[in-house]
Amino acid sequence: MTVGILGGGISGLALAYFLEQDYEILEKDNSCGGLCTTFEKNGFLYDIGGHIMFSSNKDILKFEVDLLGENIHKKRRSNKIWYKGCFVKYPFENGLHALDKEEIFECLRDYLKNDHPKPSNLKEWFYYTFGTSISDKYMLPYNEKIWKIDPAEMGMEWVERIPKPPVEDIIKSAIGIETEGYTHQLYFYYPKKGGIQSLVRAFENKLKNIYTNSEVKAISKKDNKWYVQTQNSAHSYGSLVSTLPIFELIKILKQDVPESIKDAINALRYNSMAVVLVGLNKIKHNSLTAMYVHDKDSLAHRYCFSTGFSDTLAPPGCSSIFAEVTFNSNIPKEKVESKEVIDKTVFWLIKEGFIERADVCETDIKYIKYAYPVYDLNYTRSMKIIYEYFDRLEINLLGRFAQFIYINSDVCIANAKKLAKKLNTKVMA
Numbered sequence: 334m335t336v337g338i339l340g341g342g343i344s345g346l347a348l349a350y351f352l353e354q355d356y357e358i359l360e361k362d363n364s365c366g367g368l369c370t371t372f373e374k375n376g377f378l379y380d381i382g383g384h385i386m387f388s389s390n391k392d393i394l395k396f397e398v399d400l401l402g403e404n405i406h407k408k409r410r411s412n413k414i415w416y417k418g419c420f421v422k423y424p425f426e427n428g429l430h431a432l433d434k435e436e437i438f439e440c441l442r443d444y445l446k447n448d449h450p451k452p453s454n455l456k457e458w459f460y461y462t463f464g465t466s467i468s469d470k471y472m473l474p475y476n477e478k479i480w481k482i483d484p485a486e487m488g489m490e491w492v493e494r495i496p497k498p499p500v501e502d503i504i505k506s507a508i509g510i511e512t513e514g515y516t517h518q519l520y521f522y523y524p525k526k527g528g529i530q531s532l533v534r535a536f537e538n539k540l541k542n543i544y545t546n547s548e549v550k551a552i553s554k555k556d557n558k559w560y561v562q563t564q565n566s567a568h569s570y571g572s573l574v575s576t577l578p579i580f581e582l583i584k585i586l587k588q589d590v591p592e593s594i595k596d597a598i599n600a601l602r603y604n605s606m607a608v609v610l611v612g613l614n615k616i617k618h619n620s621l622t623a624m625y626v627h628d629k630d631s632l633a634h635r636y637c638f639s640t641g642f643s644d645t646l647a648p649p650g651c652s653s654i655f656a657e658v659t660f661n662s663n664i665p666k667e668k669v670e671s672k673e674v675i676d677k678t679v680f681w682l683i684k685e686g687f688i689e690r691a692d693v694c695e696t697d698i699k700y701i702k703y704a705y706p707v708y709d710l711n712y713t714r715s716m717k718i719i720y721e722y723f724d725r726l727e728i729n730l731l732g733r734f735a736q737f738i739y740i741n742s743d744v745c746i747a748n749a750k751k752l753a754k755k756l757n758t759k760v761m762a
């Protein structure tokens with residue numbers, strides 16, 4: 334029984350790797366990678382934003398590292414927040430000492446004297462967890478910027494991902510004793526060469542039956558068999574796994590999808606993104622990995638510095654900065670992937686003193702339609718209906734935009750392993 338795997342991102346490839354039966358992978362682009370693609374322009378390589386390898390699942394992290402063999406190195410995070418023209422250590426709550434004294438006082442006072450009620454949305458959660466000042470000064474503006482919606486319209490699902498610092502750390506941070514937050518990603522791995530797509534290549538080297546340039550156009554089911562049509566080929570499968578964004582999957586299902594399911598899917602919110610490459614003709618900011626900016630003056634919420642990942646991301650003697658700018662999903666590609674977005678990004682970097690005009694020797698921009706799932710207040714209810722529907726149809730959903738969960742590559746791989754086990758067991762039975 335052949336398994337049809339729709340989509341050749343990390344989820345589809347990892348699934349194929351763990352399957353103990355025949356499979357075919359159908360990928361619409363001319364190479365595999367999806368969100369783990371690395372772009373190249375005149376010797377400058379850049380990922381879809383900062384893409385580091387880290388995980389709280391030690392087995393999966395080891396698996397990823399082993400897969401890359403010699404082509405891997407371990408790095409220490411050096412992230413900063415750009416706050417009112419100064420660097421503050423990341424995460425913000427661990428860097429309070431860098432603020433001016435009045436602001437440190439406000440943050441500490443509101444953190445310790447916090448009578449915000451138990452939260453029912455993300456905005457309330459910030460107030461409840463960090464107090465008014467830390468929330469108003471940084472947390473809320475940053476979150477409004479990245480999500481493009483009011484955090485009051487976001488549910489509590491997201492909160493699970495945000496580590497909560499111990500009280501002692503906040504006090505230490507306010508008086509200037511070093512602490513570390515988000516320790517699960519303090520150290521990370523990254524390929525020495527080839528950007529994050531090297532991880533994808535490492536999978537591909539161990540797989541067969543990958544069909545690129547194969548955009549799935551139609552899916553139907555008859556007599557317990559799945560029929561899949563691409564622009565140039567027809568396939569039939571005993572079981573089907575879709576890693577395609579759920580919005581794309583319902584468009585190609587030749588099935589009467591109930592209106593309630595269509596409505597639930599169409600009500601899901603997500604953000605698109607522009608990733609802007611700024612190539613520099615010299616090595617700059619080699620002590621930084623990433624910089625977070627809450628100020629609306631900067632289009633980007635995050636800037637990554639190539640040297641923090643690997644020297645091979647830029648030609649010898651050069652370096653680069655790649656910026657991430659989120660957009661509402663209804664903003665058309667032409668507006669996102671535009672010269673205006675590049676120019677504004679470069680302008681801000683110059684204005685804030687990070688680069689000079691003469692440093693810039695290359696720029697590029699890519700539009701990423703499906704970048705961030707947004708957990709709004711209807712999220713859990715909608716997903717329950719959607720999952721039940723696809724379970725009934727017997728289409729297995731796998732991956733970030735297929736399952737519509739904010740997951741990183743490590744969880745994609747872990748989920749692929751779990752699904753492979755289920756499909757392998759089914760065959761044996």
Ligand SMILES: Cc1cc2nc3c(=O)[nH]c(=O)nc-3n(C[C@H](O)[C@H](O)[C@H](O)COP(=O)(O)OP(=O)(O)OC[C@H]3O[C@@H](n4cnc5c(N)ncnc54)[C@H](O)[C@@H]3O)c2cc1C
Pocket residue numbers: 339340341342343344345359360361362365366367368369381382383384385386387547548549550576577578581606657703704705731732733734740741742743745
């Ligand atoms: C800005 C950003 C930063 C991130 N940072 C990190 C990080 O630091 N560390 C980390 O581990 N993860 C990170 N991630 C998450 C990680 O990139 C994703 O979780 C992972 O790549 C998702 O893989 P996937 O295979 O599930 O989905 P995708 O990569 O979306 O794969 C889906 C595939 O389906 C293909 N496809 C779509 N439609 C069709 C069709 N009709 N026919 C055939 N094929 C089709 C697509 O081309 C794509 O290749 C980040 C993501 C973003 C957006």
